[in-house]
Amino acid sequence: MIIFVALLVYCGVWSVQAEWAAESIWCWPDFPLSESSSIAFLTSLWSKSFLPENVCIQEYPITEYQPIYFAAKSFDDAKSKLRVWAASIPRPFDVRYNAYTQTVEVLEHKSQVMNLVKDIKSDMDLLHSSLAKLSS
Structure with a gap:
């Protein structure tokens, strides 16, 4: 086929x-x-x-x-x-999909990237906490 x-x-x-x-x-x-x-x-x-x-x-x-x-x-x-x-398309910015707001965000300023880092850190803390509770 x-x-x-x-x-x-x-x-x-x-x-x-x-x-x-x-x-x-x-x-x-x-x-x-x-x-x-x-x-x-x-x-x-x-x-x-x-x-x-x-x-x-x-x-x-x-x-x-x-x-x-x-x-x-x-x-x-x-x-x-x-x-x-x-x-491979050259562009002076990055984009990310925000699943919470269901939007695509353009990351072109340092403050936007720092907010993304905070969001990822918060998600990682939640993941770590959940894994710790499951393993005990």
Whole structure:
């Protein structure tokens, strides 16, 4: 079984999964494409390997269907490639996801980084206390 994961990095990451099954392609969310012309058309679209540095320069016309999809071995493979590529983008700041407020915070001042250190220390103290209670 061959699984394709097509990703489009435009205003986010969209994923479409398809797998070969007998003579038809099943696309998420479970609609079969069994005509041979449809299969040939879809397989010709998924002919390029997913490399984020190529995806970000690919032009997509707004008046037509998307002309190309990029295939990865798995969603995890695409996700790791995307993370490595994103980490290589030079920027004068860092960001962190705050799970409590469900927001992304930009860390560009020393005071913000010091607050992050305090939060991590508080979480580590709680973890240490919890482990001590569990082991006694």
